[in-house]
Amino acid sequence: MHTENIEYTVDGESFTGYLAYDETVEGKRPAILLVHEWWGLNDFTREEAERLAAEGYIAFALDMFGTGVGADNPTDAAALMNKTLETEGAARKRFQAALDLINNHETVETGEIAAQGYCFGGAVALTMARLGLPLKGVVSFHGDLGTDVKIKPGDVKAQIQVYTGGDDDMIPAEQVANFVQEMQTAGVRFDVISYPSAKHGFTNPAATGRGEKFGIPLAYNEEAANDAYEGAVAFYNKIFDF
Numbered sequence: 001m002h003t004e005n006i007e008y009t010v011d012g013e014s015f016t017g018y019l020a021y022d023e024t025v026e027g028k029r030p031a032i033l034l035v036h037e038w039w040g041l042n043d044f045t046r047e048e049a050e051r052l053a054a055e056g057y058i059a060f061a062l063d064m065f066g067t068g069v070g071a072d073n074p075t076d077a078a079a080l081m082n083k084t085l086e087t088e089g090a091a092r093k094r095f096q097a098a099l100d101l102i103n104n105h106e107t108v109e110t111g112e113i114a115a116q117g118y119c120f121g122g123a124v125a126l127t128m129a130r131l132g133l134p135l136k137g138v139v140s141f142h143g144d145l146g147t148d149v150k151i152k153p154g155d156v157k158a159q160i161q162v163y164t165g166g167d168d169d170m171i172p173a174e175q176v177a178n179f180v181q182e183m184q185t186a187g188v189r190f191d192v193i194s195y196p197s198a199k200h201g202f203t204n205p206a207a208t209g210r211g212e213k214f215g216i217p218l219a220y221n222e223e224a225a226n227d228a229y230e231g232a233v234a235f236y237n238k239i240f241d242f
Contacts, residue, residue, distance in 0.1 A: 035121030040070025
């Protein structure tokens with residue numbers, strides 16, 4: 001397994017992503033961009049990149065906050081997330097920089113790119129799909145489904161999969177229903193998979209401990225996490241014919 005940190009710049013600021021791929025696989029391959037939770041690019045996201053690399057894909061965990069920037073509590077995490085989202089154009093520029101970087105990597109089949117995100121990262125990935133970026137697929141794990149972006153038929157190029165928790169206080173049923181209507185109206189090929197007992201952050205093994213420590217409704221759900229991962233890999237294998 002080849003892994004490396006790659007530093008790149010966006011508007012003069014330093015960002016550092018994490019690249020992983022299986023060196024024994026020959027030829028160029030599709031790539032998957034991973035967008036981290038509001039905690040920042042951490043070991044969980046890197047490990048998820050390595051899992052996808054073991055499936056044969058090129059995986060690049062991009063950085064939305066800046067080199068070495070992250071949070072270990074909800075207050076700081078929210079501040080980092082909000083600063084990124086409220087700075088005009090910042091999220092798109094940071095995502096686009098990573099997309100351009102991986103699209104031009106020697107191991108990647110140009111144009112064969114998908115994106116997946118977790119919580120904040122899921123919302124970012126879905127926003128990039130709504131903005132019409134050239135992605136083959138987008139997967140959101142317990143990501144916010146709301147948006148201010150108005151889409152019409154033809155805007156979204158990606159096929160979409162959403163994995164959400166039926167017991168997620170942060171992604172209520174009304175938001176899921178609005179997302180379904182939005183996608184159907186815009187003619188998007190999409191799937192929504194809801195796990196009845198799953199709470200917010202259900203893919204991350206650290207979620208339960210963080211929820212208890214900070215008094216927020218987070219919890220890991222191993223069954224849902226494994227099913228969502230397997231579903232995402234099957235989705236990628238299908239859209240890339242891989």
